[in-house]
Amino acid sequence: MAADRKKYGINTEAVHAGEARHTGNRPSAPDIVMSSTFVVDEEVSFSANNLTEDTPWMYTRWGNPTTRELEERLAVLENAEDCIAFASGMAATTALLFQVLGQGDHLVIANTNYPGTAEFARDTLMRYGVDVTPVNTNDLANVENAMRPETKLVWIETPSNPLLRIADIEGISKIAKAHGALLAVDSTFATPIATRPLDLGADFVVHSLTKAIGGHGDAMGGSVCGSKELMAPLRSEGLSHYGGVISPFNAWLILRGIATLPMRMQAHEQNAMALANFLEQHPRVDGVIYPGLASHSQHELAARQMDNFGGMISFRVADGKALAERMMQQLEVIHYAVSLGHHRSLVYRMLTDELALGSYALEGEELESYRALAGDGLFRFSVGIEDAEDLIADLDRVL
Numbered sequence: 001m002a003a004d005r006k007k008y009g010i011n012t013e014a015v016h017a018g019e020a021r022h023t024g025n026r027p028s029a030p031d032i033v034m035s036s037t038f039v040v041d042e043e044v045s046f047s048a049n050n051l052t053e054d055t056p057w058m059y060t061r062w063g064n065p066t067t068r069e070l071e072e073r074l075a076v077l078e079n080a081e082d083c084i085a086f087a088s089g090m091a092a093t094t095a096l097l098f099q100v101l102g103q104g105d106h107l108v109i110a111n112t113n114y115p116g117t118a119e120f121a122r123d124t125l126m127r128y129g130v131d132v133t134p135v136n137t138n139d140l141a142n143v144e145n146a147m148r149p150e151t152k153l154v155w156i157e158t159p160s161n162p163l164l165r166i167a168d169i170e171g172i173s174k175i176a177k178a179h180g181a182l183l184a185v186d187s188t189f190a191t192p193i194a195t196r197p198l199d200l201g202a203d204f205v206v207h208s209l210t211k212a213i214g215g216h217g218d219a220m221g222g223s224v225c226g227s228k229e230l231m232a233p234l235r236s237e238g239l240s241h242y243g244g245v246i247s248p249f250n251a252w253l254i255l256r257g258i259a260t261l262p263m264r265m266q267a268h269e270q271n272a273m274a275l276a277n278f279l280e281q282h283p284r285v286d287g288v289i290y291p292g293l294a295s296h297s298q299h300e301l302a303a304r305q306m307d308n309f310g311g312m313i314s315f316r317v318a319d320g321k322a323l324a325e326r327m328m329q330q331l332e333v334i335h336y337a338v339s340l341g342h343h344r345s346l347v348y349r350m351l352t353d354e355l356a357l358g359s360y361a362l363e364g365e366e367l368e369s370y371r372a373l374a375g376d377g378l379f380r381f382s383v384g385i386e387d388a389e390d391l392i393a394d395l396d397r398v399l
C-alpha cells in the first residue's frame with residue numbers, strides 16, 4: 001500500500017527525510033550508534049514477537065537509531081508506510097521470500113533476474129516445499145496463466161538483470177490482486193528516483209542498497225518497504241529471527257549516499273544516454289540494450305513507468321572473450337568488476353551459458369530469445385558519473 005509521505009521536494013527529502021532530532025551536543029550530521037544493546041529503564045519483553053512501534057531501543061538486531069534513520073528515509077522516498085533495512089540485498093530478498101512463503105505455497109517469478117534470487121527460488125525454496133514457476137514477464141498473459149489458487153507471491157524485477165527487461169508493475173499488480181496474491185518488485189536498477197512500485201500497486205519494494213542507493217561501492221545493505229501491516233511480521237521474524245541485520249555503520253554510509261541519489265541518478269542517466277548512443281553507432285558493437293533508446297523493445301513502457309532511464313546498459317560484440325581480456329588489461333577509467341550503481345563506472349561480461357543455462361535454466365523459445373539478444377555473452381555496463389567523453393574514449397580504445 002502506498003502512502004504519500006513526501007512533505008518536501010525529492011532533493012530535500014533525500015537529504016533530510018528520517019533525520020532524528022539529536023539532543024545533547026546536537027550534531028547536524030547523524031550520529032552513528034554502534035551499540036549492540038541499550039540500557040532500559042522499564043520492563044521490556046525479551047521476545048521479538050512482542051515488538052511494537054513503542055518498544056524502546058533494546059537490542060540492535062531488533063532495531064537501532066541509526067538504522068532507523070535509514071529506514072525512515074527509504075520509506076519516504078518509496079512512499080511507504082514502513083521500511084526495514086537488512087545486511088545485503090540478498091538478506092532482504094531471502095528474508096521476504098522465507099517470511100511470506102511456506103510449504104505448499106506457489107511463487108510466480110520473472111525468468112530472467114538477479115542470479116542470486118533466481119538460484120535461491122529454484123534451489124532453496126523448492127527444497128522447502130514451495131513450488132516456483134518462472135515466467136517471461138514481458139507478456140502479461142504469461143503471468144496470468146501461471147497463477148494458481150495457492151499462488152501467494154509474484155516476484156518481478158524491473159529493469160531486470162542483465163536483459164534490462166521492463167516489467168509492467170501496474171498490469172502485474174492487477175493480476176496478482178485478482179488472484180489474492182502479493183506482488184514484490186526488486187527495484188534495485190530503477191531506484192525510487194525512477195520508479196515508485198508501491199504507487200503502482202506493488203505490496204513490497206526490494207532494494208540492494210549496495211548499488212545506486214548507497215552509490216559509492218563501500219557498504220552492503222538491502223531493504224524491503226511496504227505497509228505497516230506487512231512490515232510488522234517481516235521485522236519480528238524476517239529480520240530479528242533470521243538475523244540479517246545491517247551494521248549501523250553501513251546504514252550511516254548509505255544514509256550519506258542517499259543525500260546525492262537524485263543528482264547522481266541524473267548524471268547516470270545523462271552519461272548512459274551518451275554511451276548508449278556511442279555504442280549503438282559503433283561498428284564493432286552488435287547490439288545495445290538501454291531502456292532510454294528508441295530501439296529498446298519496451299521503450300514506451302519504460303518512458304511511462306520510469307522518471308529516469310537509469311545508468312545500466314547491456315551490449316554485445318562479435319568476439320566478447322577477446323574484448324573482455326582487453327578490458328581487463330587496458331581500461332584506464334572504467335573498472336572491470338561486478339556490481340553496479342556506483343559513482344565509478346563498472347563493466348563485466350555475463351556469459352550466456354552461465355546465466356541462461358545455469359542460473360535461469362531457460363529452455364526452448366525462452367532460451368532462443370535470450371540468445372538472440374545476448375549472443376554468447378552481454379557486457380553489463382554500469383555507467384558512472386565521470387565525464388562522458390572520458391568513458392567514451394576508454395571504451396573506444398578497447399573496442
Ligand SMILES: *Cc1c(COP(=O)(O)O)cnc(C)c1O
Nearest residue numbers: 088089090114186188208210221
Ligand atoms: C545486487 C543485487 C541484488 C543482491 O544484492 P546484494 O546487496 O549484493 O546482496 C539483488 N537484486 C538486484 C537487482 C541486484 O542488482
